[in-house]
Amino acid sequence: MLELKHVAFEVSVDGKSKQIIRDLSLTVPDHMFLVITGPNGSGKSTLAKLIAGIEKPTAGQILFNGKDITQASVTERAQMGVSFAFQQPVRFKGICVIDLLRIAAGRDLSVGDACAYLSEVGLCARDYIRREVDASLSGGEIKRIEIATLLARGTQLSVFDEPEAGIDLWSFQNLIRVFERMRETVNGSVLIISHQERILQIADRIAVLSGGTITKTGPREELLPELLGTTSAVSNCERLEKGVARV
C-alpha cells in the first residue's frame, strides 16, 4: 500500500517559491487500478516523480507498506517494489531491448521469457529483442518497450506517467488494449497519470488533481460522468482535433 500524507513540493522560480504540490494526501491500496487525472499544469508529472523518488517532497510523508520512504533514493524504492514508466522513455546507445528487460527483471531472463513480455505489449519479439533502445525506435515502439520493462519487473506498484504522450492515435488504441490486459494480469497496484477518457474508463478509482492537490477521489462509475467533457477527461477525437495525436 502506498500512502502520501500532506505532501508538498516547492520550487524556487526567479527567487520566489512556487508550490507545485500542496497538502496532498492519497492512499493507493494493493490490487488497485487508480488513474490520477487533472488539467495540464496541475502537478501530475511531479506527483509521479515524488512517488518514484526522482523528486523529494519539501514537506509531508510518503509511506510504502507502512514504511517511511520519504527520503529513500530512487534505487531503494525500486528495490522495495516501486516501478516507474517515464512519460518520455529514455534512449540508450548500445543497450539492446533484451539487456533492458534483463536489468528490469533483475535476473538473466531467457530469450523466451523476454519475448513473452514483448508479445504482451504487442511487439513481435523476434524483430525487437536485439534492437538497440536508441533513436531508431519510434515513439510508439519505445513506449511499449518501457511498459514491457515494468511487466518484467512485476513489482507491487507500477506508476505510469502519461503513457499516451508522444504516440500516434493508432498506437494509442493498441496501448489501451495493453492496459486492459494488464488490468487482468498484473498482481500489484497500477497508478496511471493520464487525462485520457479511454484510460479513465478502465480505472477502479479516479483521483482528480487540481492546483497541486487532490480535489476529488472516488470509484470510476461515480466520478467519470462528471469529468467527461472537461480537460480532465479528453476524448480521442479531441486529441486529434488539437493535433496532439500528430506529435
Place this chain on the structure above:
Amino acid sequence: MIDRIQQHILEEVADLHAVPEGAYNIRANGKMAARNTTAHIDIISKKDGSGIDIRIQPGTKHESVHIPVVISESGLKEVVYNDFYIGEDADVVIVAGCGIHNCGEQDAQHDGIHRFYVGKNAHVRYVEKHYGEGDGKGRRLLNPGTEVYMEENASMEMEMVQIKGVDSTVRRTVAKLAAGAKLVVRERLMTHGDQTAESFYVTELNGAHASADIVSRSVAKDASYQKFDSRIVGNAPCTGHTECDAIIMDKARILAVPQLEANDLDAALIHEAAIGKIAGEQIIKLMTLGLTEAQAEEQIINGFLK
C-alpha cells in the same frame, strides 16, 4: 613456452583459451612462441627478423589467422612489421592483438605495423584488441600502425578495441581503396587514469563506388585524453562517412577532428562528431529499475562500448 600470465593476456586480447584452430603465430616477449600454418595460409618470418609475412592463397574460404602478441617483461621495446597478402576471392578472419603485463619499473612498448594487401573481391574481417595490466610503475605503450591497400571490390571490416590498461597509444591507419572496395572500421576505446590515446585515420577513396565507414565510440574517464582525427579523401565518385561518438567523464578531455576532402564532383562524404557526458535521465531510468548510480553508469558505458 607460454606461462600463466601470458595465457591470461592471450585470453584478453584474442579470446584464446586454448591453441587456436587454423593458422597462428604467437609472439611472446619478442620471440616466436608458437606457429601453425595451413594448406592455404603460410606464415614466414622476415629474413631480417623484423616480423612476419602472412600469405593467404587466392580463394581461401572460412579460415582464420591469429597473431597475438604478449609482453610480460618490463623494459621490452619492440617494433614489429607484419605484412598480410590476401589473395583474390579469399574470405578470412584475422585476429591480432597485443597485451602487456608490466609489473616492473621500466616502460614496455610494442609498436605493431600491419600492412594489408587485399586482393580483388577478397573479404577480410580483422579484429584487434589491446590490453594492459600490471601494477608496476613502468608504463604500457602501444603504437599500432595499419596500412590497408584494397584492390577492386575488396571488402574489409576492422574492429579495433582498447578498453583497459594501456597508458599511451598513438594509432595511425591509412587506407587506399580501388574501385568498388569497401572499408568499415569500428573503433572502441576507453581511457582512464592519466592515459592518452590518439587515433589518426586517412582513408583515400580512389576508385569509382569505393566506400568507407569509419566510426569511433569512446569513453574518456578520470584525467585521460583522447584525440580522434579521421580524414576521408574522395578522389572518385564514392561514398564516405566518419563518426566520433564520445562520452566524457570526470576531468577527461577529448578532441574530435573529422575531416573531409572531396576531389570529385560525385564524392558524397559525411562526418559527424558528438561529445557529451552521460545523460542524467539515463542514470535515473536505470535506477528506477533497481540499479545503484554506479551500476547504472557501468551499464551505460558497457552498452555504449559493446
